Amino acid sequence: MQDGCDYSCSFCTIPLARGNSRSGSVQSVVERVQGLATTGVKEIVLTGVNLGDFGLQGANRERLENFYDLVQALDNVDGINRFRISSCEPNLLTDDVIRFVAQSRRFMPHFHIPLQSGSDKILGLMRRRYRRALYADRVRLIKEVMPHACIGVDVIVGFPGETEEDFLETYQFLNDLDISYLHVFPYSERENTLAPTLPGRVQDRVRHERTTQLRSLSEKKKRHFYAQHAGLEAEVLFEDDVTNGVMEGFTPNYIRVAAKYDPLMVGELKRLRLTAVNPQGQMEAEEVGVFA
Numbered sequence: 532m533q534d535g536c537d538y539s540c541s542f543c544t545i546p547l548a549r550g551n552s553r554s555g556s557v558q559s560v561v562e563r564v565q566g567l568a569t570t571g572v573k574e575i576v577l578t579g580v581n582l583g584d585f586g587l588q589g590a591n592r593e594r595l596e597n598f599y600d601l602v603q604a605l606d607n608v609d610g611i612n613r614f615r616i617s618s619c620e621p622n623l624l625t626d627d628v629i630r631f632v633a634q635s636r637r638f639m640p641h642f643h644i645p646l647q648s649g650s651d652k653i654l655g656l657m658r659r660r661y662r663r664a665l666y667a668d669r670v671r672l673i674k675e676v677m678p679h680a681c682i683g684v685d686v687i688v689g690f691p692g693e694t695e696e697d698f699l700e701t702y703q704f705l706n707d708l709d710i711s712y713l714h715v716f717p718y719s720e721r722e723n724t725l726a727p728t729l730p731g732r733v734q735d736r737v738r739h740e741r742t743t744q745l746r747s748l749s750e751k752k753k754r755h756f757y758a759q760h761a762g763l764e765a766e767v768l769f770e771d772d773v774t775n776g777v778m779e780g781f782t783p784n785y786i787r788v789a790a791k792y793d794p795l796m797v798g799e800l801k802r803l804r805l806t807a808v809n810p811q812g813q814m815e816a817e818e819v820g821v822f823a
C-alpha cells in the first residue's frame with residue numbers, strides 16, 4: 532500500500548533499507564480490500580512505512596492522491612466493519628483525516644502517533660519534522676472531536692544529548708497529555724545513521740531507568756483510560772488467541788476485553804457492558820446482546 536520513506540530521522544535506517552516513499556493507487560487498495568471483504572475479514576489495519584505520506588505513484592513519484600483520499604474511499608467498502616490507522620507521523624495526520632474518522636462508522640477512534648521525544652531540542656537532533664506544540668495540537672483536536680478516542684504514543688529515551696532535564700520535559704509533557712498508552716524504546720545505535728556520531732551518549736543504565744519510568748507512566752495512563760470506560764457499553768471484536776481459557780477482544784477504541792473462551796465468539800462482534808479492570812490489566816465485561 533505504502534512503502535519507503537523520504538524523511539531522514541537521524542536514528543533510522545528505514546530510508547536506506549526501503550528506499551523512497553511510494554504507493555499503489557487508491558483504486559488498487561480499494562480492490563484489495565474488497566477482495567478481503569469477501570473472505571469474511573472484519574477488521575483491517577492500514578499500515579505503511581510512512582503511512583501518512585500515501586499517494587506518491589509511478590516512476591516519477593507524482594502526488595496524484597493522498598492519505599485522506601484513501602481513507603474516504605475505504606470508508607465506502609461494504610463488508611469491512613473496522614479500519615484502524617496504524618502509526619502515522621503527527622505532521623501528516625491532518626485535520627481532514629481526524630474529522631473524517633470522527634464521523635465514520637468504519638474507521639475506529641484509535642490513533643498511534645509517534646512522538647519520540649517531548650523535548651524540542653531532542654526532536655531537532657532527531658530531525659523530526661514537527662515540534663511538541665504540533666503534537667499537543669493533534670491530541671487536542673482528536674479528543675475534542677472524539678472524546679473517547681484511544682491515542683498511543685511511541686517514545687525513544689536515551690537519545691544522544693538527552694539530559695535529565697530533557698527527559699523530565701518529555702515525562703512532564705506526556706503526563707499532561709490526554710493519551711492512552713506509550714510504546715517506550717530505549718535508544719539503540721544503528722549503523723549508517725547520524726545519531727551515534729552526536730555528542731552526549733547516554734549510558735545504558737540511564738536508558739534503562741528512563742524506559743522503566745515511562746513504562747510506569749504508560750501503565751498509569753492505560754489504567755486511567757480504561758477506568759473512564761467502566762460501566763459503558765461497547766462493541767467488542769473477539770480474536771482467536773486463547774490463554775488459560777481466556778480470549779481477548781477489542782473495543783473500537785482499543786480497550787482489551789477478556790472473556791471466557793467460546794469458539795463461537797471468535798471473529799464475532801458482541802455488544803458488551805464494560806465492568807472493571809482486572810489485575811492482568813484487561814477489561815472485564817458482561818453481555819447485553821449480540822449484533823447482527
Ligand code: SF4
Pocket residue numbers: 536537538539540543544545546580581620
Ligand atoms: S522514523 Fe519513520 S519517518 Fe523517520 S525516517 Fe524512519 S521511517 Fe521515516
